[in-house]
Amino acid sequence: MLTPSLRSVQVCIHADISLSGNIYGGKCIASDAKLLDAFSVSLHNRRFRDILFVSWKAPSAPWIKVNTDGSVIGTHAACGGLFRDHLGTLLGAFACNIRLSTVFNAEVHASLLALEYAAQHGWRHVWLESDSASALMVFKNRSLIPVMIRNRCHNACNQGIQIITSHIFKEGNCCVDLLANMGHSI
Numbered sequence: 001m002l003t004p005s006l007r008s009v010q011v012c013i014h015a016d017i018s019l020s021g022n023i024y025g026g027k028c029i030a031s032d033a034k035l036l037d038a039f040s041v042s043l044h045n046r047r048f049r050d051i052l053f054v055s056w057k058a059p060s061a062p063w064i065k066v067n068t069d070g071s072v073i074g075t076h077a078a079c080g081g082l083f084r085d086h087l088g089t090l091l092g093a094f095a096c097n098i099r100l101s102t103v104f105n106a107e108v109h110a111s112l113l114a115l116e117y118a119a120q121h122g123w124r125h126v127w128l129e130s131d132s133a134s135a136l137m138v139f140k141n142r143s144l145i146p147v148m149i150r151n152r153c154h155n156a157c158n159q160g161i162q163i164i165t166s167h168i169f170k171e172g173n174c175c176v177d178l179l180a181n182m183g184h185s186i
Contacts, residue, residue, distance in 0.1 A: 070106025080179025107135030
């Protein structure tokens with residue numbers, strides 16, 4: 001039995017990587033370019049993935065930013081919220097168990113609880129930020145509000161609070177994600 005030489009093994013590995021790299025149309029990052037060149041992977045098969053820096057950004061005064069999140073484990077839902085001012089100072093937080101619900105309902109419920117909390121504290125400029133873009137859409141299109149919480153939404157939105165909404169990626173919402181998960185144990 002012949003044992004392959006080191007060189008023949010290297011050539012086979014190089015050929016296999018080159019072949020699979022030229023067939024695969026996946027994403028890569030810019031730092032992979034030298035490695036792909038070394039294995040003769042053609043340029044037309046390289047789709048570079050954008051790398052986004054995700055971080056929480058403070059609002060301008062007098063806005064209070066509240067990050068909200070919903071969580072569902074099985075059919076049991078919980079939510080949480082975290083209030084910060086223009087300096088990033090923690091003003092308050094909440095976690096709540098809302099029993100049986102869907103993810104969408106939990107996310108919307110978190111936003112409504114945040115507005116109620118803000119109204120109780122006299123905050124009139126609230127910036128809602130969530131990792132659920134669909135939950136934020138209820139503030140632009142009220143017909144999307146789940147029937148079971150329409151009255152609560154009507155009451156929360158009619159308390160004289162100016163509302164701005166924005167989406168943040170899950171990675172920038174990790175503190176509130178922990179609060180929402182804590183809500184399951186309440």
